[in-house]
Amino acid sequence: MSISNLEKNKCCGCMACVNICPSCAISISKDKDGFIYPAVDSEKCVECHLCEKICGFNPENQSKSIPIKAFSLVHKDRTTLRSSTSGGAFTALSDIVLKNGGIIFGACMNDQFDVKHVEAGDSTLRDSMRGSIYVQSNIGNTFSKVKDYLEQGRHVLFVGTPCQVGGLMNFLQKPYMNLIGVEFLCHGVPNNDFFKAHIKFLEEKYSENAKWYTFRNKKYAWWTHGIEEITFNGGKQKSSKAVQAYNSFFHSNLSLRPSCLNCTYRSYERTADITIADFWGIEAVTGKKNTAGVSLLLANSAKGYDFIHSINQNEVDLEEIPFEKVRFRIATKPAKAKRDPEAFWKLFHEKGYVELVNVYTDTSIIGRVRFWIKKTVSKYSN
Ligand SMILES: Cc1cc2nc3c(=O)[nH]c(=O)nc-3n(C[C@H](O)[C@H](O)[C@H](O)COP(=O)(O)OP(=O)(O)OC[C@H]3O[C@@H](n4cnc5c(N)ncnc54)[C@H](O)[C@@H]3O)c2cc1C
Known part of the structure; x- marks a missing residue:
């Protein structure tokens, strides 16, 4: 196997x-759909094969264990x-590390939507x-x-994502005793360029420049699984059916990275x-109902x-639950x-984002009315 010839x-x-290469021979390139891949400069490559040995997507290089215990958690604040x-x-979790003078690494979106x-x-x-951002974050030199x-x-x-x-x-x-690795159960990730195409589509549709975007807004009840909202420079906010197109492509798995459809971490x-x-x-497991949001935690080590x-x-309501009771939450297939x-x-x-919205989302009046009812009910049940 060579990193440069990997199938997508x-x-x-x-x-x-990219982070490990001792001769800085690996850079990041993008394919035509906007997904990032490593590109090897054969002139600089010293053929140490370190990149192949540490490739985490290869199941042979993965170290995994069955969770010891599960927990439910709701922050009291x-x-x-x-x-x-x-x-x-x-x-x-991050509060513990900050109180010890430690550092947190996580994903953020800037005002350019990077x-x-x-x-x-x-x-x-x-x-x-x-806040969950349904875009693959750029790791850069984070590692x-x-x-x-x-x-x-x-x-x-x-x-970060499991991968x-x-x-x-x-x-x-x-292993480092001073490191805590936290993954989320991951549906998959679209790429940043595709997300920016969504923003551009909305800017053109509403003739205003975008200022911010939320993928899941708690203005609406947690059970909606996410209602997207765009905020424009003038302060106007929209969460119309057109705004929901991005999540619709995400949930139908069409906009995901090819490797997400072949994920080796789902287990x-x-x-x-x-x-x-x-x-x-959670209701079926603990009998408790919550519309404001509940976290599931798995202790794996x-x-x-x-x-x-x-x-x-x-600061939290934390309840220990046997892992067997939450097994159903874990997807084991890509x-x-x-x-x-x-x-x-x-x-x-060939036809642009607007055509994807026309062909792949339900733009019918019935579809829009159904969405409006869901949005209104969720807003007032919150
Ligand atoms: C792309 C994606 C797919 C997900 N799929 C599922 C799923 O299928 N099932 C499920 O139960 N949960 C999924 N989650 C996790 C869930 O949405 C919450 O992020 C998680 O439960 C944490 O909630 P919280 O209230 O603790 O987090 P918050 O306080 O909202 O913190 C979210 C954390 O996730 C990090 N993060 C956000 N976006 C990204 C990103 N794009 N890449 C890397 N890190 C990021 C942030 O840095 C932060 O640390 C997904 C999250 C993302 C980002």
Whole structure:
């Protein structure tokens, strides 16, 4: 196997290979759909094969274990809960590290709608990481930065997709007691260029420049699984059916990275110390109902289990649940596209985003009325 000749569905774009290459022979390139892949400069390559040995997407290089225990978590602080996607697990976990003078690495979107992994050493910067962004974040040189902090003895908490956490673990090549790897249960990721095409489509439709975008807004009840909202420069906000097109492509798996349709991380066995997720179906497991959001946590290592137990119990409602009761929440097979992704991308290149919306989303009056009812009910049941 060579990193340069990998089939598209065998590279998750975690960029561990770019970060580890001792001769800086690997750079990032984009394919025509906008997905990033490593590109090897054969002149600079010294054929050490390190990139292949640490490729986290290759199942042979993955180290996994069955979760020890599961937990439900709801943050008690209303503001934190409202600005978090699920129950606020990320804030509760990252607070432990910040209190120890540690560093948090997570994804952020800037005002140009670029999604990147960044670091935070205080709660203000950390808070800006809240919120699920349904875009593959650019890792850049994050893994090297994580290693520098770990070698200095600082505590580090890294959050990302399972393949990003797996990529980091392989890049480091040895365990560090001062690192906590946190993954979320991942549906899959579209690319940043495609998301920007969605923004451009909305700017043209509403003749205004976009200022901000939320993929799941807690203005609407958590059970909606996400209502998207765009904010324009003038302050106007829209969450129309057209705005929901991006999530519709995401949930039908058409806009996902090819490797997500071949994901090697979907398994009961997990790579990170801790897995976080939406606790869908909590009512059936604990009998408790919650419209503001609940997190599911899985402790996958002894380190992860102890870390969850060090969460400040005054700030959260934390309940231990046997793993067997939440097994149903874990997908063990890769996502399957509901229609042909090749035809989807072909139409996008030939006719543009607007045509994708016309062909692949329900723009009928009945569809729009149904969506309006869901949005209104969710707003007032919140
Ligand atoms: C692309 C994507 C797919 C997901 N798929 C599922 C799923 O199928 N099932 C499920 O139960 N949960 C899924 N989640 C996780 C869920 O939406 C919540 O992010 C998670 O439960 C954490 O909630 P919270 O309240 O603790 O987080 P918040 O406080 O909202 O924090 C979210 C954390 O996720 C990180 N993050 C956000 N976007 C990205 C990104 N694009 N790349 C890397 N890190 C990011 C942030 O840095 C932050 O650390 C997904 C999240 C993302 C981003």
